Amino acid sequence: MSTNLSGKYAIVGVGQSPLGKVPEMGPIGLFAVAAKNAIEDAGLRKEDVDGLITRGPDDVYCHHQKVGEALGLNVTYSTSTANGGASQTMAVAMACMAIEAGVCDTVVVGYGRDTWSRTHRNAEAKQAVASRPRTYSEFGSEFGQFGAPVNYAVAARRHMERFGTTKAQLGAIAVAFRNHARKNPHAFMQKPLTLDEYLSARLIVDPLCLYDCSVFIDGAGAVVVTSAERARDLRQPPAYVLGFGFGNRLSGWYAGDNMITTGAKEAGEAAYKMAGIGPKDVDTAQIYDCFTHMVLLQLEDYGFCAKGEGGPFVGSGALEADGVLPTNTSGGQLSEGHIEGMLQVLEGARQVRREHTPERQVKDCDIALVSGHGGNTVCQSALILGREAG
Amino acid sequence: MSEYNKPLPPPSVESEPFWDGCKRHELLVPRCDRCGYHWFPPAATCPKCWSTDWTWTRVSGKGRVYSFGVYHRAYHKGFAEELPYALVVVELDEGPRLTTNVVGCDPGELSCDMPVEVVFDDVTEDRTLYKFKPANDG
Numbered sequence: 001m002s003t004n005l006s007g008k009y010a011i012v013g014v015g016q017s018p019l020g021k022v023p024e025m026g027p028i029g030l031f032a033v034a035a036k037n038a039i040e041d042a043g044l045r046k047e048d049v050d051g052l053i054t055r056g057p058d059d060v061y062c063h064h065q066k067v068g069e070a071l072g073l074n075v076t077y078s079t080s081t082a083n084g085g086a087s088q089t090m091a092v093a094m095a096c097m098a099i100e101a102g103v104c105d106t107v108v109v110g111y112g113r114d115t116w117s118r119t120h121r122n123a124e125a126k127q128a129v130a131s132r133p134r135t136y137s138e139f140g141s142e143f144g145q146f147g148a149p150v151n152y153a154v155a156a157r158r159h160m161e162r163f164g165t166t167k168a169q170l171g172a173i174a175v176a177f178r179n180h181a182r183k184n185p186h187a188f189m190q191k192p193l194t195l196d197e198y199l200s201a202r203l204i205v206d207p208l209c210l211y212d213c214s215v216f217i218d219g220a221g222a223v224v225v226t227s228a229e230r231a232r233d234l235r236q237p238p239a240y241v242l243g244f245g246f247g248n249r250l251s252g253w254y255a256g257d258n259m260i261t262t263g264a265k266e267a268g269e270a271a272y273k274m275a276g277i278g279p280k281d282v283d284t285a286q287i288y289d290c291f292t293h294m295v296l297l298q299l300e301d302y303g304f305c306a307k308g309e310g311g312p313f314v315g316s317g318a319l320e321a322d323g324v325l326p327t328n329t330s331g332g333q334l335s336e337g338h339i340e341g342m343l344q345v346l347e348g349a350r351q352v353r354r355e356h357t358p359e360r361q362v363k364d365c366d367i368a369l370v371s372g373h374g375g376n377t378v379c380q381s382a383l384i385l386g387r388e389a390g
Numbered sequence: 391m392s393e394y395n396k397p398l399p400p401p402s403v404e405s406e407p408f409w410d411g412c413k414r415h416e417l418l419v420p421r422c423d424r425c426g427y428h429w430f431p432p433a434a435t436c437p438k439c440w441s442t443d444w445t446w447t448r449v450s451g452k453g454r455v456y457s458f459g460v461y462h463r464a465y466h467k468g469f470a471e472e473l474p475y476a477l478v479v480v481e482l483d484e485g486p487r488l489t490t491n492v493v494g495c496d497p498g499e500l501s502c503d504m505p506v507e508v509v510f511d512d513v514t515e516d517r518t519l520y521k522f523k524p525a526n527d528g
Binding site for chain 1: 396397398401457458461465466469474477478479487502503
């Protein structure tokens with residue numbers, strides 16, 4: 001017998017650090033500022049926090065311990081996660097499960113990294129990136145396989161040849177998110193982007209160009225998760241956790257049809273089932289967008305359109321503010337900045353709290369779907385947030 | 391002849407027989423003695439049935455392009471003069487997929503599902519890489 005957790009827990013506070021170029025702060029400092037802001041937003045105190053689930057630079061051992069030290073926290077439940085960009089949405093679900101299990105009551109979840117400053121902070125940082133030892137991987141580096149874009153370029157090419165998806169359709173994703181970013185004063189990319197500019201941008205790994213790739217910034221985001229019961233007495237309207245789900249196609253991106261249909265299918269089906277809703281009930285989606293094509297794949301896998309029809313769907317303007325599914329309404333990682341999906345958890349909560357100015361607020365927003373994706377491309381987590389508990 | 395300047399990660403304990411095969415111009419992949427499944431990269435158990443009984447088996451070297459991405463930016467100086475070059479995923483007729491390069495074909499001439507066959511490139515005295523070329527017979 002399974003217990004349905006739908007609506008039993010909620011995000012009650014959201015906070016972020018300064019975003020963009022923040023050379024005066026390191027990754028732990030950024031996280032601490034975001035956590036402080038999230039706790040204050042909830043109207044809670046440091047003493048109320050008894051759980052901490054974090055992620056940051058992958059080279060920080062026991063990351064949560066560094067964060068806890070910076071915040072002077074003693075808690076009962078804490079851990080760092082290692083599921084790539086799927087970690088952050090997963091960590092919100094882990095917080096709900098930990099509270100359900102009775103090991104803690106109020107959990108801070110977040111991510112922070114000084115991604116821009118790591119390579120630009122000062123002359124030393126620039127030198128370090130130029131001379132850093134590269135790690136090579138067998139069966140790839142010999143043939144010139146480097147960096148993340150190629151994995152998505154290969155997936156996009158296969159999708160294009162199989163379903164007729166076009167570059168202009170991928171461009172519609174980049175343009176829509178830029179339009180959203182221009183209404184968000186904290187977004188890194190504020191310059192207008194037209195489809196013509198997108199189509200003439202320099203290629204990185206064809207078919208992907210510069211604007212198909214997310215922008216690396218410094219920053220952190222955090223949320224506070226507690227019980228729905230407790231949430232009702234707190235400062236902000238709760239963003240109820242109506243559903244979550246996971247899908248991890250660990251057999252590999254290059255195995256089977258995993259780069260055509262992703263673990264988002266399993267993650268979405270589980271999250272919808274738990275929430276008792278379907279894709280048609282979702283008012284806004286915050287989709288993990290390391291690259292444009294990954295958005296297209298997930299929109300299909302989460303059932304917003306049929307497999308293979310992602311191109312025409314995004315090409316119709318669906319993701320714009322006046323579209324059928326306003327998506328990545330803070331600009332996403334392509335334009336607001338890449339904080340490993342954490343800022344999209346915040347944006348999902350803010351949309352169901354309906355706290356934005358009218359030009360940014362999705363009208364009558366009751367339900368937001370937030371996705372996480374990463375871990376060498378095969379891991380997916382989904383989160384469904386609601387204005388009402390059910 | 392100038393020095394070979396592209397990365398050559400050292401073989402692991404599990405991949406050494408594969409690279410030794412390349413040196414002999416033979417393409418070997420693990421094949422399960424129990425269920426007949428072929429897989430790649432090498433691993434100590436059959437990913438399908440978890441049998442630990444398997445044999446390095448020479449395969450046909452024929453396959454098809456599953457997909458590809460064309461680099462326009464050099465992430466490594468050894469590849470700077472190759473730009474634009476394609477990183478290609480080839481699906482062998484026996485099933486496994488390998489990341490590789492296709493020689494004798496401009497990136498613009500590649501397409502998904504085009505038939506290819508293995509060729510071997512003796513890049514140094516010690517190392518031979520498996521690459522593919524367009525197959526004549528289709």
